Amino acid sequence: MALFGLVVAAVVFVAWRVNSVLVYNWDWSRVLGFVARIDGETGQWVSNLLLQGLFTTIRLAFWGTLLAAIIGLVMGYWRTCDTLALRIISRTYVELIRNIPPLVFIFIFYFFISSQLFPALGLDSIDRDSPWVDNAFFRFAFGEPALFTNFLSGLICLALFEAAYITEIVRAGIQSIDRGQWEAGRAIGLSRGNLLRDIIFPQAIRKILPPLAGQFITLIKDSAIISLISVQELTFLATEVAATTGKTFETWILVAGMYFAICYLFAFVFARLERRAGRARR
Amino acid sequence: QESVLDTIQERGTLTVGMSTFVPWAMRSTEGELIGFEIDVATKLAEDMGVEVEFVPTAWSGIIPALLAGKFDVIIGGMSITPQRNLTVNFTAPYANSGNQLAANVELTADFTDMSDFDDTSVNLVCRRGVVGCDVLAASFPRANILQFDDNAQALQEVLNGNAHAIIASAPEPAFWVEDNAGTIELAFGGEYLARGNEAFALRKGDPDALNFFSNWILVNQENGWLEERHDYWFSGRKAWMDVVATE
Amino acid sequence: MNKALAENRDRPPVGFNAGRSAGVVWQVAQALLVFGALGWLVWRGIDAMEYRWQWFRVEPFFFRMIDGEIIWGPLVRGLLLTIEIAAIAGALAIGIGFVTALARLSNSFAARILATAYLEAIRNTPLLVQLFLVYFVLAPIIGIDRFWAGVLCLAFYEGSFAAEIIRGGLRGIDRGQYEAADAVGLTTWDKYRYIIVPQSMPLILPPLTGLLISTIKHSAIVSVIALAELTTQGLNLVSNTFMAFEVWFIVAGIYLVLTVSLSFAITLFEHILSKPKR
Amino acid sequence: MTHPPLVEISGLCKWYDDFSALYDINLSVAEGEKVVICGPSGSGKSTLIRCINQLEEHQQGSIRVAGQEVRPGMKGIEAIRREVGMVFQSFNLFPHMTILDNLTLGPMRNRGMRGDAARKLAMEYLDKVRIAEQAGKYPPQLSGGQQQRVAIARALCMQPRIMLFDEPTSALDPEMIAGVLEVMENLARDGMTMIVVTHEMGFARRVADRVVFMDQGEIVETAPPEQFFSAPRSNRAKQFLGQLLAH
Amino acid sequence: MTHPPLVEISGLCKWYDDFSALYDINLSVAEGEKVVICGPSGSGKSTLIRCINQLEEHQQGSIRVAGQEVRPGMKGIEAIRREVGMVFQSFNLFPHMTILDNLTLGPMRNRGMRGDAARKLAMEYLDKVRIAEQAGKYPPQLSGGQQQRVAIARALCMQPRIMLFDEPTSALDPEMIAGVLEVMENLARDGMTMIVVTHEMGFARRVADRVVFMDQGEIVETAPPEQFFSAPRSNRAKQFLGQLLAH
């Protein structure tokens, strides 16, 4: 209890000193205006830069989680399978990504690979006005059609990056399943595919849910790194707002709050999932 | 080899790489881009008969993005230096902003001369990539020069008393002094240390585009449009204070 | 009838794997093919960009010779600072991790609450934002300088991950070991010191290696407070010369060498550690 | 007998790296025969029966099951495993599936049986091992003895021609052993071919046609149970039995 | 006897959450007495002896060891544990230390013995359990029986006044059991006070002064071994013995 009091006292002390030591004019109104504003013409509340950035980050988080989970699952399986070629590929992938600074990976991917791949797939020349992309659902799911290619390369970049870590989590999960389970499955004549699908994955998933949740939260936070390639997500727009208003602290405190909110929400949802998975068993 | 001019005409849009930088390019309260460069690029596109599209890009990624063809030209308050010119082409300058020092009052109380800043105990800050950094290095070779990604952070460093002065192109230092009167002041009455030469940046190997953009600048310098716009944005912030979210 | 019995029981028949090694070669070739295809894609990308490589300009980034005297260039100085920051932050992170892990496992309600609050706050906000707040707001208040602000921020960030790794490791030890230690009458301190911590090391070390490596990589973030480590120097060089790709490839190479040699060293250390077991 | 043996092992050798786990094993088991394998810990009993359905790969010699040769890394091993049921010391039930699902999985996936047919079959065998009422529970909810009986039923659901048991009672509480042995005895009475690794002498006496004694990876002695337990020929077997009976 | 009992348990109750694991246990063990506890799985045997040295905390009733009351969360529990040696079913040796270090750790840390004195003592006890030659090895290098004998020696090194055994032979291969039981019998002959949870009836017959039969957390019957095994009074005990002897 004494410890607790000490920490509380320290926090209070710091808060008290902020105003006396720091030369700074606090002014939240400008920054808050960038969250949402009243539209001059219609007189209604509309989202402004920061909220738009938040939405982009949430989109990135959602699709990125999905994509990274798929890649990580496949690669994680490859890490443990019998085929040497697949093991080499997945191992190299993991080691490369884990040992290169994210910045450089993004550069290489965005400037060298995606600039080759996207035109080849015809993604660069998507007609922005076609009803396929210019509709409400598309906007809701992927944001502005005009920014779609950028969004997509940022997304793939982020997913590839995080999937390397998920790969390792999946591998550990698969390997943590008792050898007896493999043997029992084989003994009743299951093929490798069936064995993985019916026996190993369902058990591994339960074990890897907690580290997976942690990695997805990291993904949300790391989504800031793709601001480097003009994806207008929360951190990028926050930099712009901070530069424009000069209100660095307000902006970053607000942004920290936003990140905390999504990450915490995510963790909460995952905890629920975990409990559901746990309860199903007994 | 095809010139980027043809690409722009075919596509019908001019894509411009830029980065937020008061008052060159900033956000209005509505979240729209406005500023000196925005005006320049918009007029340029108009004169070419195409639409303009801005690609806001982090400063540290802007050069690779240009080289990888993510946009056609950088109009981003970028100053010409020989070092940089080896990698990209610059047009003729469209602005010559002056650089001023805003100094912490307390720390520089007994500084009487420009040379007082040239000391190993002095910390000077600038925004990474602006010409001011080069100016500092040339004028005060002994001082520590710290580069930040943003002017806001650099300025905070001076306000917190961790650095003696910040360099930036006019008129921003004047705005800062206004907002933080008593803590910082314009050093030497706001004397310009050096003038920068801001120009458009283009990929190498495209003489047609270089020629076109340079001459467009020349023409608009001659007819006074550039100067008029420059004055509007740089002589003070009264004119655009209301639309912009800045202090 | 099958093959004759091996003459020597103690040695498996040789040449038994000959059929398989052909398969291995083919598999490796397949993998190389995939990497080849990727490499070709990158090469095409570079080619299509018509980038003018200027590798001849990079030497002064490392060192210059002036009057027969070596002046170290920005990248070398940056590397040294990176190592310094990562080493101190890494060491602190492990310490913080241990304290937090023990706090979370302890019986004290206050300690558990504090540790949990610390973990949640750190792990749900981006490091960049934490650094901003610590350096610009907290540092002037408690009076620490740029270097220590960066190091402490990094240490607390990585420490939160270290805490979970260490907690997992401590909990991974069989309950029987705790009980046996109690049964021979060890105090809590002795129990952890002699029984639990030494045994959890093999569990903790591999993920901790990963953590130290990411400390090195994450140390790049302190460039936002102008601490002149490797990434900062890289950024400055790019902004001065615009040779983005040359500089970033070199910087990536340096980081790679650093992280790979670190993981190699730790693997070696693990090896030594696990030796006396059998 | 006129039938060819159901399992025929000849000249079987297996190494783990340099360690010789099995050496020159020759054993054939006719349809309907019950063989008990015993021997000290580490003598290769488990390894031997795991080679029969290729949970371990052998390096020399041949193994034929139901007339078909079993080779390391062979394709179609699933078809052979279908003929061979296996029960492990540690049950190895799938903890995330109900008892019923544990039983139907094999028939549905390997034999391509329809769901209701598989369930009907499963219930029949659950009845046989006397735990039909637990069908909806999960394995961790059952006692060890019950779990082992489920494991036996699971193996039977594949309708194998031979059953392998690897110390099926050694992980059980003393109370639970009797129930499992009873199920196994019933199975033997129904004519199932069985290879059983066990130290339960009572069971061996009542059920086995032959007892195979192994030591250090080799078969040391093969004899009918009465003879083996009352008058073993080899010294090693004498010593082993002596220790087994000591307490 | 004139001495006060070494262990005195009265009215002991223990719950895990809502589950009553022990209820109203009364048991006293005099100096030199040997008590065997048996009963079906889950009847609370382990829980009872683990309460004696507070590996589990009890909620009601009192436990006195060597005259001192043992309370949950008490300070100085180390001093009581010094008087109570404990041997687990799964040995629980410290796998990262040599056999010798396993033995000297307790005396050095808890009793504050000097290194060479502790080693001398350890070697004495290793001799007693007949594995002195293995002192420099690590636990995983020994067989199960050897490990359990080391565990006994480790407990003895604390020179306790009473030894607790929790199914010391049930994790062992049949061959190994005899050796461990022999060590325990020698110990009993030397006059050590012992409480042993075991199903080894031979051992109980030869060694025990009393057999305590537990079921569902309660003591159902206490009797001398001959009487208990030949003519148990309670039905539950009859049934239990019946199953134990069935196979």
Ligand SMILES: Nc1ncnc2c1ncn2[C@@H]1O[C@H](COP(=O)(O)OP(=O)(O)OP(=O)(O)O)[C@@H](O)[C@H]1O
């Ligand atoms: N995967 C493995 N790698 C190396 N050695 C092994 C492996 N599996 C078993 N062995 C060794 O092979 C020998 C035979 O093992 P096996 O499990 O067949 O013995 P067992 O007779 O079944 O013994 P137990 O009664 O203890 O089950 C042992 O010495 C064991 O150490």
Ligand SMILES: Nc1ncnc2c1ncn2[C@@H]1O[C@H](COP(=O)(O)OP(=O)(O)OP(=O)(O)O)[C@@H](O)[C@H]1O
């Ligand atoms: N940590 C725990 N939490 C909840 N219940 C427990 C816990 N430990 C034991 N139990 C329950 O308490 C009861 C008594 O357990 P205990 O281990 O004392 O039985 P036992 O007689 O030693 O059985 P066994 O012969 O299987 O070792 C059991 O029903 C068990 O499920």
Ligand SMILES: [Mg+2]
């Ligand atoms: Mg075995």
Ligand SMILES: [Mg+2]
């Ligand atoms: Mg027990």
